[in-house]
Amino acid sequence: MIVLRFYEDRSERETAEPLNCSLGTVKNQTCHALGRLRVLAPEPAHLFAGIETLEGNR
16 A cells, blocks of 8 residues: 555555555555554654645645
8 A cells, every 4th residue: 555655656546446445445554554654663754744634635
């Protein structure tokens, strides 16, 4: 999810299509993955700050 959403800069819908999942699944799993990244790699956490708030703007 993270690679498709942010590295490849895809929309939530563009991420859901190749994974054959719903838009809600993309949103949920992206949120959980970003949270996990913040725990596992706290040093670059500032890079992920505010991503959830930007999601609604796409």
